[in-house]
Amino acid sequence: MMKTLMLRLLLLVDGKNLALVGVKCNVDAAFFVEAEVTTMGACFRDHVGNFVAGSTQRQQATMSTLEDEAWTLLHAMKETNHRGLNRVQFESDSHALTEAIRTRHSGI
Template sequence: MWNEWCDAQRTTNTTQLNEQEQQLHRWLPPRQGWLKCNVDAGFHNDGSITSGGWCIRDDVGQFIHAGSYWLNGKYSILEAEALAILEAMKVVCNMNLEHVTFESDSQSVVAAIQANHVGVSNFSLLIASIKSLLILKYTF
């Protein structure tokens, strides 16, 4: 039993270290004269509440603006990540900011934004809305 407990502790500690390492990403600035908006989504209360947040910084890392929101309702992870990007983009538009790069940790959402796929799901509609705003003046 002692050996099994020791093995379990080693596995748990290794898993915790791997999870912590995955979150230790260094922020990279946008090109000179641009802003970067980092975006993320989250879930609370067994997924019945979805939240999103963003932080805008300039090319030297100076804080410009941040925001967040909470929505009642269950969204898929992809929908929540896309919704967070869309909400951040709306705020950036309302602030009349230009030369803004958006960054998300969701590779699937980024791939969908960069793809030519068109669909009728909620996720596809969110992606279409993001693409419409990107056409105006932003990069991803």
């Protein structure tokens, strides 16, 4: 059984904590070293779990695991902006990414 560490980035709009309502976006990355291909996926669901939107992307590139996971989150954030979604909670199973963000955030 794999334990999942969740990354929760709550975007604030008009000073309100939007953890109670909005959209949840699950992100994940995959990489194929031999083919030098990086892929990502994002699944957007509303506050009751209904599918809202999805996004996938593939690029011919070799990245580290952390770079790939960060690229995935960045792409999902851009997709969120493109779709006009303004209350979004992002979740990732990448421990390295969550720790990198948490460490950076605690230094602010």
